[in-house]
Amino acid sequence: MAIAYLSETEDANEAKRLVEAEGRRCHLIEGDLSDANFCRFCIDETVDNLGGINVLINNAGTQWVSEDLTELPDEQWRRMFEVNMHSQFYLAKAALPHLSEGDSIINNASINAYVGPEILVDYSATKGAIISFTRSLSNQVVGRGIRVNAVAPGPVWTPLQPATLGAHDSQWLEGFGEDTPMGRAGQPSELGPVFVFLASQDASFISGQTIHPNGGTIING
Known part of the structure; x- marks a missing residue:
């Protein structure tokens, strides 16, 4: 396994420790995935160190609150797409030559x-782009036996929430996720099995789809 991370060295090292405790190799790569050259480096580094790539999980993301589109800085809009969307394009483009059937x-x-x-217009726009990117890319490569899917989580307790929503207004974290049918936010450990399933051959007939671990919210997508 290779993990690319921005600057969270302590968290990355803990993730590596957990992976290696299961008897698997883990290679850490530090850098900014919004940069195309770094994305290409990540793929090359992974292939060189691990011998190839079978599964690419695009997970880099950021979000910042803006309650008025007319006051949303142009740079924030660009940065949101660079981190959330462009990174997925750069990594998929670099990885595809190394992927094969299965x-x-x-x-x-x-x-x-x-x-x-309404407070996350730019963030929501990037996530909508990811859904469309997933569907189109699936149609492009499914004939090669390569599956492309997406996961669309609902409210989940990750460090992103206090760092962004909480930083804007700590009251926004009060009751976070309680508006879901399950009445609570999810935990990262509840999402992991979804990614494992989509990466496995148990999902061999699934491509171009989006899985919704969101506490029971019906979104018809």
Whole structure:
């Protein structure tokens, strides 16, 4: 396994420790996935160190609150797409020559692509782009036996929430996720099995689809 991370060295090392405790190899790569050259380096580094690639999971993402489109900085809009969307394009483009029949790409989207919260217009736009990217790329490569799917989580307790929503207004974290039918936010451990399933041959007849671990919210997407 190779893990690309921005600057969270402590978290990355802990992830590596957990992977290696299961008897598997883990190669860490530090850098900014919004940069095309770094994305290409990540793929080359992975192939060189691990001998190839079978599954690409695109998970890089950021979000920032903006309650008024007329006050949303142009640079924030560009940065949102660079991190959330462009990174997926760069990595998939670089990885595809190394993928073959039975391999897969899994893109992390969001429930916000469907519900469009008013305070996250730019973030929601990137997640909508990811859904369309997933569908079109699946149609392009499924004939080669390569599957492309997306995961669109609902509210989940990750460090992103207090760092963005909480940083804007700590009250926004009060009752976070309680509006889901299950009445709570999810945990990252509840999403992991979804990615494992889509990466496995148990999902061999699934491509171009989006799985919705979101606490029971019906979004018809």
